[in-house]
Each structure stands twice: as C-alpha cells, then as structure tokens.
Amino acid sequence: MAEAVKLIYPTPRARVQAMKEYHPPLGNRDTLRLDFNENTVACSPKVREVLGRISAGSLTRYPERAPVEAVVAAHINLAPAQVALTNGVDEAIHVLFEAFLDEGDELLLPVPTYTMYEIYASATDARAVAVQAADDLQFPFERLLAAISPRTKIIAIANPNSPSGSAATRAQLFEIAARAPHAVLLVDEAYFHFHGETVVDLIGVVPNLMMARTFSKAYGIAGLRLGLLAGPVELMRWVKRVLSPYSVNSLALACLPPALEDTAYLDWYVAEVLAARVEFEAALDEAGVRRWPSRANFVLVEIGARHKEFTRLMSAAGVLVRDRSSDPGCDGCVRITVGTREQMRQAAVVLNETLAALNLKGGAL
Numbered sequence: 001m002a003e004a005v006k007l008i009y010p011t012p013r014a015r016v017q018a019m020k021e022y023h024p025p026l027g028n029r030d031t032l033r034l035d036f037n038e039n040t041v042a043c044s045p046k047v048r049e050v051l052g053r054i055s056a057g058s059l060t061r062y063p064e065r066a067p068v069e070a071v072v073a074a075h076i077n078l079a080p081a082q083v084a085l086t087n088g089v090d091e092a093i094h095v096l097f098e099a100f101l102d103e104g105d106e107l108l109l110p111v112p113t114y115t116m117y118e119i120y121a122s123a124t125d126a127r128a129v130a131v132q133a134a135d136d137l138q139f140p141f142e143r144l145l146a147a148i149s150p151r152t153k154i155i156a157i158a159n160p161n162s163p164s165g166s167a168a169t170r171a172q173l174f175e176i177a178a179r180a181p182h183a184v185l186l187v188d189e190a191y192f193h194f195h196g197e198t199v200v201d202l203i204g205v206v207p208n209l210m211m212a213r214t215f216s217k218a219y220g221i222a223g224l225r226l227g228l229l230a231g232p233v234e235l236m237r238w239v240k241r242v243l244s245p246y247s248v249n250s251l252a253l254a255c256l257p258p259a260l261e262d263t264a265y266l267d268w269y270v271a272e273v274l275a276a277r278v279e280f281e282a283a284l285d286e287a288g289v290r291r292w293p294s295r296a297n298f299v300l301v302e303i304g305a306r307h308k309e310f311t312r313l314m315s316a317a318g319v320l321v322r323d324r325s326s327d328p329g330c331d332g333c334v335r336i337t338v339g340t341r342e343q344m345r346q347a348a349v350v351l352n353e354t355l356a357a358l359n360l361k362g363g364a365l
C-alpha cells in the first residue's frame with residue numbers, strides 16, 4: 001500500500017483563525033418559533049402573490065438593485081444615493097465594518113447586544129470595546145460617552161436592543177454622534193416597527209450617522225434576506241464600493257415594493273404583537289418571573305441556574321425560546337419572541353407547566 005500522504009492546507013489570516021465559531025440553533029424549527037424574533041405568522045399576502053408570479057425566465061437574469069433602492073428611499077424620504085439594499089442587515093454590518101475598521105481602530109459596543117457585531121469585528125484588525133450595561137440592562141449612555149476615544153471608528157447601537165429590549169433616546173443618540181464626530185454611529189433599527197422611534201430624519205443631517213433596517217422581523221421575509229443601510233452620500237459611497245452589486249437576489253427585490261405598500265398588513269402584525277406583549281408580560285408577572293421592559297417583539301426573562309433545562313423543556317413542549325445566558329450581564333436569562341395573542345397564550349401555558357416541572361413557580365432561583 002502506498003504511504004499515507006500528509007495533506008498540507010493553506011492557512012487563513014491569523015484574525016480568522018482566532019475567530020469564534022458561531023452556530024445559531026436554526027435546525028428543527030417546525031413548531032412555535034419564539035427563538036429568533038422573526039415574524040411568527042407569515043409575510044403579507046401581497047408579497048406572496050408577487051412571489052407566485054415570478055417567471056422562470058426572470059430568474060435567468062442578474063438582479064438589478066437600483067430601481068428598488070429608489071422605491072425604498074422614497075418610502076423613507078431619502079435620496080436613492082443615501083440608501084443601499086443588502087443581503088439582510090448582517091451584510092450591511094459586515095460591509096460597513098470592512099469599509100471603515102482598520103488596524104488600531106475601535107468598535108464601541110454597548111453590551112449585551114446583537115452577536116454579529118462582534119463576529120464581524122473579529123474578522124477585521126480593529127478591536128471591539130464592550131461597554132457593559134448595568135443590572136437593569138438600560139442603555140449605558142454615560143458609560144458609552146466615557147468610552148469614546150480618538151481611536152473609536154464605529155459605534156454600533158441596536159435600537160431597540162437585543163436581547164435586552166431596552167432603547168436609547170433620540171437625544172442620547174444625537175449626543176453620541178456629536179461627541180464622536182470622527183466615528184460612524186450605526187443605529188440598527190431592526191426592531192423599529194415595535195418601538196416607533198427612529199433617527200431616519202437625521203440621515204444626511206448628522207454627518208456621521210447611519211441607520212439600518214431589516215425586513216426579517218415585522219415584514220416577515222427573513223428567508224429572503226433583505227436589509228437596508230442608510231447614511232449620508234459621503235459615507236454610503238465607501239460602503240457601496242465594498243458591497244457586491246449582486247448580493248440582493250431578485251426574489252427579495254421583487255417582494256420589497258409590495259411589502260412596503262401593504263401597510264395594512266404591517267400595522268395589523270405590529271398591533272397584534274404589541275397587544276400580545278402586554279398580555280404575556282402580565283402572565284410572566286403572575287408567574288413571578290423577573291423580566292426586563294421591552295420596546296421590541298421579544299421579552300428577556302430571568303430563569304436562573306436552570307435556564308438550560310428550561311429552554312430544553314419548552315422546546316420539547318413545542319415552544320422554541322432562546323437561551324441568552326452566555327450574553328454579558330445575562331446570566332440565567334432566556335429571550336422569548338412575542339408573536340400573536342393566540343400564540344402567546346399557548347406559550348404562557350407551556351411556560352407555567354415548565355416552571356412547575358422545574359419547581360420554579362413563583363420566581364427564578
């Protein structure tokens with residue numbers, strides 16, 4: 001037999017070798033999905049209709065982003081050159097970081113927050129600087145201001161934030177932008193529709209302000225991967241150099257205009273979630289579960305030391321929730337997406353049964 005050949009593989013950049021693996025639990029989710037903050041029902045029927053009419057011939061063509069960027073820009077009162085559509089907000093974050101973060105730069109992040117900021121930052125030569133929220137998980141405004149340095153290049157703020165559900169005020173965001181004129185302030189408004197407050201009117205007015213929105217949450221098209229990045233032309237031009245002209249597929253582009261037009265569907269879904277959140281929060285209070293106030297379509301709760309078993313039992317009973325215990329400052333915490341009232345009544349029943357099974361009735365241990 002021939003001697004075993006030792007295979008030699010080329011090595012990636014040191015930064016990439018040092019990156020953490022990240023595998024969100026996306027498998028086996030054909031049940032009540034309260035784990036990823038998606039829309040828990042469906043997209044607008046108008047979007048479904050457009051999807052159904054897409055011809056085989058049209059799929060042979062590369063997608064053209066510009067006309068749809070003009071539609072979305074008009075929808076939020078911006079100029080087409082001030083917006084870019086991306087393959088989910090994740091791509092917007094990735095491309096923005098690639099365009100701006102150099103060796104020696106700092107990315108400032110209030111934590112806990114959305115995981116992908118740190119992941120994309122770790123692929124660059126910049127350093128992520130985490131600013132820990134206090135126990136109430138409110139936006140750490142003063143601490144963030146104090147952490148701004150001449151090296152700060154990007155400040156990424158999810159507003160409302162995940163997993164905490166808390167929000168920064170417009171005045172706070174405005175102040176941060178003013179105190180770090182050498183840095184890009186990215187306000188990630190993924191959960192905007194459930195909160196209602198935005199900085200979109202300041203785009204192009206505040207020179208270092210950028211904003212992201214997603215179509216994965218309220219609009220219910222997470223599977224199509226569609227995000228939006230907005231900012232002054234002077235910043236967007238650099239982002240657009242890095243962004244692939246092909247990254248948003250033609251199905252997503254076709255679905256965006258009907259998604260924007262069907263405001264009745266969006267309003268219905270948001271109102272349903274907000275009504276469900278009130279009911280579900282009351283159920284949590286009755287069960288004695290500590291929770292944080294939420295401005296989004298999810299609630300962070302404290303389960304305590306048995307968070308893993310809790311998540312597993314909930315999932316076995318058909319309700320998927322997300323263990324966030326390893327997020328900074330979230331020891332023992334689980335995040336629960338809010339869907340419709342009917343879904344959340346079902347979730348509350350399963351939650352109570354799970355707490356009883358774990359002898360946690362009356363509060364976290």
Ligand code: PMP
Pocket residue numbers: 036037087088089090091114158159161162188190213214215216222226227
């Ligand atoms: N930003 C925040 C704060 C999020 O929670 C999420 C989704 N979990 C995203 C961005 C990513 O959105 P998208 O699906 O558009 O990539």
